[in-house]
Amino acid sequence: MISEEQKKFENDIDSYMSNKNIFRNRLSYLIQGILIKFEKRFDDVSRKITAETEIHHELDILDTSLKLTFQHCSDSCRKDSNLLKKLDKYFEDVKTYNHIRDYYILSCNGKAEFLKKENRVQFNYNQTFFAVEALNLYNKLNRNQNNNKNLSESLNFRKGDEGPPKDVYKYLRHSYFRKVREFDNTIEFKNYSLEDFYDVYLSIYTYVLLNRQLNQYNNEYNPLYIDCEKTFEKINTLTNIPVEKIRIIVKDLTFNPGQKLDLICTPLIEILDINNKKSYITSYGLFLYSNIERNAFVLLDNKYKISDKSFKEKSLNNELVEMLKSYKNISYKFNIKIPKENSNENLTDIDMVLYDSESNSIIVSELKNFLRADTIAEHLNVQGRKNEEGLNKGFSQISKIKDYYYSNPNELLKKYFGFKDIPDNLTICFTVISKNNLGSRIYEDIKILDTINFENLLKRHKGKLLNLIQEINSDALLPKLNDDYWCEEQVVDFAGYKITYPFLKLKHKHFV
Structure with missing residues (x-):
């Protein structure tokens, strides 16, 4: 209170x-x-x-x-x-x-x-x-730095060369953005598709980049101004999307003074120029260090309510399969349902379980794939303000799974993981593995691992889960206070x- x-x-x-x-x-x-x-x-x-x-x-x-x-x-x-x-x-x-x-x-x-x-x-x-x-x-x-460094090196104009807009747009749309995309989906909204949205966003980004290049040569720090009607024409020239559809997408990308969304989700600001004519103004910085996909999903979910968010779960599952498939000693399963006792309903489900046959080690994980959090407000939402939100929900679910295991170890391992006999030297670890999380929540003895850390540990220990579990529990991978x-x-x-x-x-x- x-x-x-x-x-x-x-x-x-x-x-x-x-x-x-x-x-x-x-x-x-x-x-x-x-x-x-x-x-x-x-x-x-x-x-x-x-x-x-x-x-x-x-x-x-x-x-x-x-x-x-x-x-x-x-x-x-x-x-x-x-x-x-x-x-x-x-x-x-x-x-x-x-x-x-x-x-x-x-x-x-x-x-x-x-x-x-x-x-x-x-x-x-x-x-x-x-x-x-x-x-x-x-x-x-580190991830952002690598992405932005690659972009800067690929768009190195010569002095006095503003660059052909079509070439810059094609590079952004079909090379750079394709490499940094995290989700593969074809969401359709009321008036346009997700791909239409990306076409328009990246065509505006093209002109922002060219404007910045010109500013650098002239030692100026001017934002980009585009007359409203000319904006639609310029985008149409690059994308061939009908002007009426462009107009709708640009409106969605325009900042609303009363919005709760971050400005980076709506980087176009409508003003009156010196001739009292409507114009859009925007900044280079609003594009380069923002995540296009994250901004798109936050904006479009806010406006149109994306009903099926399963693409995030499928994307993370696919990413983890790619990490694991080269380790022959590790078998894995995803989405195992655990029923309530004496009920047809499910208590919860296990997102991922890994078993290392060489060291008799198991990792049971709840998976969370968040959109990248760029602000404190997003950070707080990822942390979870209620038990059923964000990381709190992840910890709550893995805690249920852990309690179920210690109440029914034989049933769980034999029925769901294929064990004939339970080995005496079995090592088991319960953890939350999350992607794009900035949170630091700790819950009892349950650890939380970022997907980047998880992949690094797999490589370091060549897929030996016992060693990986020991390092997770020792906190050896964490940065050191007053050093890092x-x-x-x-x-x-x-x-x-x-x-x-x-x-x-x-x-x-x-x-x-």
Whole structure:
């Protein structure tokens, strides 16, 4: 239950952000200024060793900045000539506001401690297993870095060469995107298909890339502007999709000021240009470091409600089969139903079981395939706020399976796994294996493994499950505190409060 002190604190920090002087500007002018400033900040952090984490912070800052702008801008005729200078302070305030708001949300959901004495506030997040958090962040960032490096090397234009749009589009659509896709499905929506959506998205991405290339040669940090009607024509030229269908998809990709979705899901922002004509504005940074598939599924599920999400389960099963098939000592089964006692209903099902005949070792796993989480809000949803959500559901299911096994070991192993006799030296491990998870939840003695870690352990131990189980239980694969990562207290003066909260940092030595 949220206390009165928490409510007052929330109101005070929101009020502090809503009364910024920069909101006394013309709306379109302010939006353009924010995107120009973001382009410069994005370019600066992209050159750092710590780019992979800092860029996502910048995307979060942009998201909050624009949502606050649409909420509080007075849309007057004023155009502050010093706006860009003032935006430096505004962006830093938004950065701090985001950190405080994230911990406030955690405290409201019982996952962080909120302590207040007069004007001092402290957040303690004791449920975080920072080593797991750091490991999953390393995995995610390493994957992103490799993808973006490959893209940059493949699109290396010569000076003065803007590149043929058709060639860039074909590369993005049929080479680069094909390699980074995770799901193979042909979802049809009311007015268009998923493939139509990707065609339109990547054609806009083409013009964003070419615009950035031109900016680099001119040492500028301008966002991309496209007249609304010309947008449809340009996309039609690249894709041959009918203009009316393009118009519908572009509308779905256009930011709605009242939306809860991240800005990266809807990267087109509608403004009025200097001639009072409708135009779209967008940024290079909203495309390069965003996951196209993740954004598409989040957006389209929000708008059209994807009823059949089994493609995620099938995709992960197929990926695991590819990992396992070269190890002749490992047999595996997926989706084993466990019935309730004296009932026709199922207690639960076992997503995956592995048996190593050489070492008499078994791994029983609950599988979770999440869309990539790029924000704290997505992170919290992955963690699970209720027992039937996210990782909580995974732990709940594997716990049921574990209890069932220890109540009926003979029945389970003989009936479902084909054992004739139960070996005395059997080693069994119950775990949750997840893909794209940023969570650090721990539950009793049940471990959670990212698919990248699982594959690395398989290779390291050449498929010997006993060794793999021993390493899982020893936590040997985790990054080391003060070597690979550290967590330090941040102390800030904000909205009349002195606020303290923990902050996880990576040393990024793996990316040097």
